[in-house]
Amino acid sequence: MTDTTTAPPGADSVDPPVKAPIRRLWGYARHHLRLLLIGGALSFAGGIVGLVQPLIAMDVIDTLSNDESLTRPLVYLTAVVIGGGALSALGPYFMQIAGQDVVLTVRRQLIGRLVRLQVAEVDRLKPGDLVSRLSSDTNLLRTVASTTVIGGVTDAFMILGGIGLMAWLDPVLFGTTMSMVALVTVTMLFIMPRIQSATVHSQKALGDMGSLLERIFSAFRTVKASGAEDHEIARLDEAATVARDKGVKASFWEALAGVAAFMPVNIAFLMVLGVGGARVASGAMDVGTLIGFLLLLFYLMGPISGLVASLSQLQTGLAAIHRIEEVANLDSEEPVGAVTARGGEGPAQVVFEDVTFRYGEDLPYVHHGVTFASSGRGLTALVGPSGAGKTTVFSLIERFYPATTGSIRVDGVDIADWPLEELRGLIGYVEQDAPVLDGTLRENLVMAAPDASEDDIAEVVKTARLTELVGKLPDGLESRIGYRGTTLSGGERQRVAIARALLRKPRLLLLDEATSQLDAANEAALKQVMLDAAERTNVLVVAHRLSTVTSADQIVVFDAGLVRAVGTHAELVAKDDLYRDLAASQLLTAA
Numbered sequence: 001m002t003d004t005t006t007a008p009p010g011a012d013s014v015d016p017p018v019k020a021p022i023r024r025l026w027g028y029a030r031h032h033l034r035l036l037l038i039g040g041a042l043s044f045a046g047g048i049v050g051l052v053q054p055l056i057a058m059d060v061i062d063t064l065s066n067d068e069s070l071t072r073p074l075v076y077l078t079a080v081v082i083g084g085g086a087l088s089a090l091g092p093y094f095m096q097i098a099g100q101d102v103v104l105t106v107r108r109q110l111i112g113r114l115v116r117l118q119v120a121e122v123d124r125l126k127p128g129d130l131v132s133r134l135s136s137d138t139n140l141l142r143t144v145a146s147t148t149v150i151g152g153v154t155d156a157f158m159i160l161g162g163i164g165l166m167a168w169l170d171p172v173l174f175g176t177t178m179s180m181v182a183l184v185t186v187t188m189l190f191i192m193p194r195i196q197s198a199t200v201h202s203q204k205a206l207g208d209m210g211s212l213l214e215r216i217f218s219a220f221r222t223v224k225a226s227g228a229e230d231h232e233i234a235r236l237d238e239a240a241t242v243a244r245d246k247g248v249k250a251s252f253w254e255a256l257a258g259v260a261a262f263m264p265v266n267i268a269f270l271m272v273l274g275v276g277g278a279r280v281a282s283g284a285m286d287v288g289t290l291i292g293f294l295l296l297l298f299y300l301m302g303p304i305s306g307l308v309a310s311l312s313q314l315q316t317g318l319a320a321i322h323r324i325e326e327v328a329n330l331d332s333e334e335p336v337g338a339v340t341a342r343g344g345e346g347p348a349q350v351v352f353e354d355v356t357f358r359y360g361e362d363l364p365y366v367h368h369g370v371t372f373a374s375s376g377r378g379l380t381a382l383v384g385p386s387g388a389g390k391t392t393v394f395s396l397i398e399r400f401y402p403a404t405t406g407s408i409r410v411d412g413v414d415i416a417d418w419p420l421e422e423l424r425g426l427i428g429y430v431e432q433d434a435p436v437l438d439g440t441l442r443e444n445l446v447m448a449a450p451d452a453s454e455d456d457i458a459e460v461v462k463t464a465r466l467t468e469l470v471g472k473l474p475d476g477l478e479s480r481i482g483y484r485g486t487t488l489s490g491g492e493r494q495r496v497a498i499a500r501a502l503l504r505k506p507r508l509l510l511l512d513e514a515t516s517q518l519d520a521a522n523e524a525a526l527k528q529v530m531l532d533a534a535e536r537t538n539v540l541v542v543a544h545r546l547s548t549v550t551s552a553d554q555i556v557v558f559d560a561g562l563v564r565a566v567g568t569h570a571e572l573v574a575k576d577d578l579y580r581d582l583a584a585s586q587l588l589t590a591a
């Protein structure tokens with residue numbers, strides 16, 4: 001469900017860093033803990049074996065100087081070199097596998113979410129930004145979920161061990177060092193949230209750039225025909241520059257974190273030297289302890305900068321989780337699989353009763369109390385001026401949006417009470433625009449009816465007048481038809497969409513502007529297809545061209561979100577002014 005405290009994707013404001021992402025990161029990583037631990041253990045073993053190597057080298061030298069056989073130490077040395085190398089390679093490899101597995105887990109969850117988002121959510125989102133969240137943001141988790149956590153924990157243990165030793169060696173120098181450790185801690189508390197926030201902004205800028213690119217490709221021909229390339233390039237360039245600037249800002253904080261860790265340790269080094277020197281001079285401490293303390297401090301520099309780097313990386317991961325979680329918190333629908341018509345048999349009845357609806361709380365009402373019924377087999381045409389709310393009727397029947405008030409019933413049951421899968425399973429829907437997806441013609445036809453037989457496919461190809469198209473395409477049904485079906489004509493796209501809807505053997509067929517892009521011959525043929533379908537099922541068609549629906553069983557005239565008249569063509573010409581005007585303007589009858 002929507003979390004109103006979370007900024008929607010694409011929104012300009014970004015929430016301040018929150019603690020929840022750490023829990024989420026753990027939630028993702030814990031399923032892959034075994035691999036992570038194996039990887040960590042192998043890396044650790046590699047490190048230990050690396051430490052043994054100098055000892056064996058010493059053994060080789062001793063053996064040489066004692067004039068003994070070199071076989072044993074050389075075998076050890078070879079085993080240590082090969083074993084150490086293998087362990088050092090396998091450790092990170094296993095951790096990277098765990099990292100990729102974490103990314104896969106997150107992507108699977110996100111894909112499920114994205115595809116099931118409610119239509120209303122997608123209306124206000126930018127697809128390019130969502131793509132960026134799925135690809136780029138999830139990728140940021142890879143390192144964080146693998147090497148960062150293990151490395152950070154190892155470094156933290158080493159630092160704690162070193163600090164314990166320092167306290168044991170000399171409490172005064174320990175206190176001196178701790179003042180600097182406190183300084184590092186406070187500085188990190190200040191810097192780390194800024195790294196996270198800067199990374200969120202940087203990732204958002206990447207998302208914005210993706211959105212702009214997606215926007216261009218979704219209307220590529222229009223951009224070219226409008227000569228808008230330069231303008232669009234400038235916008236993309238600006239977005240790329242913003243992404244660069246935001247990236248630089250994140251790098252600035254990361255660099256500052258490195259310095260802020262390094263400097264206090266160096267200062268601590270000098271302070272220990274000063275205070276320790278004075279204590280040695282006063283006899284309060286021996287030189288050996290001072291040297292041991294200094295060596296310890298020197299040794300800790302590595303783990304400290306390692307820990308700070310891990311914490312910085314962790315912030316980028318948390319930023320990614322922040323953006324991923326924003327999507328996970330959007331409203332989604334109940335799962336709907338690839339469904340075919342089920343439920344009852346025969347044509348489905350549809351009743352609208354006093355339905356009001358608006359697309360958003362801040363938007364005007366589109367339906368002001370729509371009432372009509374389409375009671376089973378036959379053809380019902382929805383006509384009326386542009387923007388009157390005809391397409392919205394279909395969106396409500398499909399439950400893309402919930403009606404604000406009133407009731408919509410299918411087969412006498414309120415659609416809110418239908419399992420979504422079953423409701424959509426009985427409907428065949430031909431959208432107004434872009435009804436074809438990238439892929440082959442066959443994939444497009446069977447996407448709503450994956451189990452359709454070859455005979456069924458052949459039948460709808462014939463019914464939707466696609467035989468000629470299939471014949472001329474190089475690979476017939478297996479031919480790719482391009483992004484949004486760009487290799488097809490507008491009429492061909494619509495016929496493919498109609499064939500797809502018919503293949504589902506729907507109990508209710510919704511055709512939106514189904515004949516608007518057809519030539520006269522095909523329009524007449526499809527009018528016949530509609531009438532044929534109406535013999536078997538309930539067909540609702542939104543039509544601008546009245547010629548295609550004059551023989552409809554009933555025509556519902558919409559005007560400004562209300563049904564103003566219902567009747568046959570002849571009845572409406574006789575009784576309804578608006579319909580008569582529409583008919584007259586399309587030369588069907590004298591005004």
Ligand SMILES: Nc1ncnc2c1ncn2[C@@H]1O[C@H](COP(=O)(O)OP(=O)(O)OP(=O)(O)O)[C@@H](O)[C@H]1O
Binds near residue numbers: 123363388391542
């Ligand atoms: N997703 C949406 N978000 C906000 N408003 C929308 C949305 N879809 C449609 N509208 C608005 O709702 C109103 C009715 O739209 P609808 O598409 O139902 O009209 P229509 O009668 O089918 O028009 P046309 O004949 O031009 O297709 C229009 O004013 C439109 O701007």
